[in-house]
Amino acid sequence: VQLVESGGGSVTTGGSLRLSCVASQRTGCMAWFRLFPWRDPSLLSGVAMINTDNTPTYRDSVKGRFTITKDSAETTLYLQMDMPEPAATAIYSCVARSPSYCPPAIRRADFDSSGQGTQVTVSS
Numbered sequence: 001v002q003l004v005e006s007g008g009g010s011v012t013t014g015g016s017l018r019l020s021c022v023a024s025q026r027t028g029c030m031a032w033f034r035l036f037p038w039r040d041p042s043l044l045s046g047v048a049m050i051n052t053d054n055t056p057t058y059r060d061s062v063k064g065r066f067t068i069t070k071d072s073a074e075t076t077l078y079l080q081m082d083m084p085e086p087a088a089t090a091i092y093s094c095v096a097r098s099p100s101y102c103p104p105a106i107r108r109a110d111f112d113s114s115g116q117g118t119q120v121t122v123s124s
Contacts, residue, residue, distance in 0.1 A: 001023055001025055001027055001096050001112070001113040002023070002024040002113070002115075003021055003022070003024075003094045003095070003096060003114060003115035004021065004022050004115055004116075005019060005020065005021045005092065005093065005094050005115045005116065005117060006019070006020050006022075006118060007019040007020045007118060008092065008118030008119045008120045009119075009120070009121070010121045010122075010123065011081070011084060011120070011121070011122055011123075012122070012124070013084065013085060013086065013122060013123070013124050014083060015083070015084075016080065016081060016082045016083070017080075017081045017084065017120060018078060018079070018080050018081070019032070019078065019079040019081070019092055019094075019118060019120070020076060020077070020078055021076065021077040021078075021079075021094030021115060022075060022076050023074075023075045023076070023077070023094075023096055023113075024075075025075065026073065026074045026075055027074065027075070027096035027098065027113075028051070028097050028098050028099045028100040028101070029049055029050070029051045029052070029096070029097050029099060029100065029101060029102035029103070029111075030049065030050060030070060030077045030094065030095065030096045030097075031046060031047070031048060031049030031050070031068075031094075031095050031096075031102070031106055031111060032046075032047040032049075032068060032077070032079045032092055032093070032094060032095075033045060033047060033092070033093050033095055033106075033108055033114075034047050034088075034090035034091065034092045034093070034120075035090055035091045035093070035117070036089075036090045037089065044093070044108045045059070046059055046105070046106025046107065046108070047059060047062055047066065047068075047079070047092070047106070048062065048066060048068035048079065048106070049068070049102045049103075049106050050068045050069070050070055050077070050102070051100060051101055051102040052074060052100035052101075053100075054069070054070070055102075056068050056069075057102060057106060059106060062088075065081065065082055065084060065085075066079060066080065066081050066082070066084075067079070067080040067082070068080075077094055077096075079092065081120070084120070084122045085122060086122045086124050087122075088120065088122050089120060089121050089122050090119075090120060091117040091118065091119050091120075092117060092118055092119075092120055093114050093115050093116070093117040093118075094114070094115045095108065095111035095112075095113060095114045095115075096111060096112065096113045097110060097111045097112045097113070098112060
């Protein structure tokens with residue numbers, strides 16, 4: 001599955017940004033991960049995931065600020081970022097896996113495919 005992200009850019013803490021990820025085919029559980037600028041590229045942090053019945057899961061630090069959704073065709077994933085903090089500055093990547101159900105935790109190793117990522121920069 002090929003995944004292509006878009007929608008990244010610069011935003012202030014009082015603003016909003018919506019990331020999109022288009023999949024080349026219908027997938028199962030999908031998720032967003034992020035790579036902070038100071039971390040090793042192998043250390044991605046899970047942000048949110050959503051299964052095929054639209055049940056979302058969020059890491060605690062983004063609850064209430066980020067919303068993960070996907071379209072009815074299950075080929076486009078979104079991440080709505082409202083009032084993000086500067087600490088949210090990172091490269092955001094979309095991932096997907098074949099099973100419709102999501103794993104118990106947002107772990108990169110449980111997903112098969114990943115996009116190239118899109119840069120999000122949050123300033124105060």
